[in-house]
Amino acid sequence: MKILLLNPNMTAAVTELLHAAGARTASPGTELVALTARRGVPYIATRAEAQIGGAIALEMLAEAGSSFDAAIIAAFGDPGLFGARELFAFPIVGLAEAAMLTACMVGQKFAIVTFANALAPWYAECVAMHGLDARCAGIRTLDGRFRSISDVQAEKEDMLVALAKRAVEEDGADVVILSGAPLAGLAAKVRERIPVPVIDPVAAAVRQAETLAVLKPRKAIAGTFRRPDPKPTRGLPEPLAAVIEHRRSDKGGAT
DSSP states (O other): OOEEEEESOOOOOHHHHHHHHHHHHSOOTTTEEEEEOOOOOOOOHHHHHHHHHHHHHHHHHHHHHOOEEEEESSSSTTHHHHHHHHHSSSOOEEEHHHHHHHHHTOOOOEEEEEETTTHHHHHHHHHTTTOGGGGEEEEEEOOOOOOOOHHHHTTHHHHHHHHHHHHHHOOOSSEEESGGGGGTTTHHHHHHGGGSSSEEEEHHHHHHHHHHHHHHHOOOOTTTSOOOOOOOOOSSSSHHHEEEEESSSSTTTOO
16 A cells, blocks of 8 residues: 655655654555655645645645555645545545544544644634534644744643643543644654543544545545546646646646
8 A cells, every 4th residue: 555645845854753653653564655845835834824735735646646545635734635635536634634533533522732823723724624613622722932843842742741631621622632743743752641542643644544545435426526627727737737637647647
């Protein structure tokens, strides 16, 4: 099984964290191929950056072609996820959706705990996008700055654990999701320090991507996630243009 782990921001060190956390969870025989965006922003934290990251995710999926059994958009707010499911036939998983659905299987209410205030509005809209408002106990964020996006989990570990405990005690969370790609792998390190189950989004996404790859769901030909009709494009990268125009790409992208 071959799964694409797609990081739509430009920080390679975050991609390495994602890959390491995902590889620890992947089944024997699963090949996890990690890609980092070549343009965009160092990390996605706002609605505008999510829009940019979503477009870049579509470009990366098209360029990767159809050689994967499934793909993961490895940014917690799931930028570009629904558009990707329209365009491509292979299963595509988002970190946020995978984490939240997994959390719903082990508790009634989940809390999202993350490292920056700026993420909260986007994450709240992501919860609503997936129809899970009623299952969300709240979103807790840290105040203040951090030194490095790739080292934020080590720098803020104790503060994130304390924040998770507050979500349990004050918000009534049955499950905690440590969210944001830079926190990949942290759940396994701190799980014994938090009194409820702790979900690592990339671990959940890898396992759900494997499940969908085994189930091989057909591509919808009706409903809201059917592939859109072809239309002409201008100025798009060739692989993505080929997908939208329903033609074969001369650069090896998916069609």
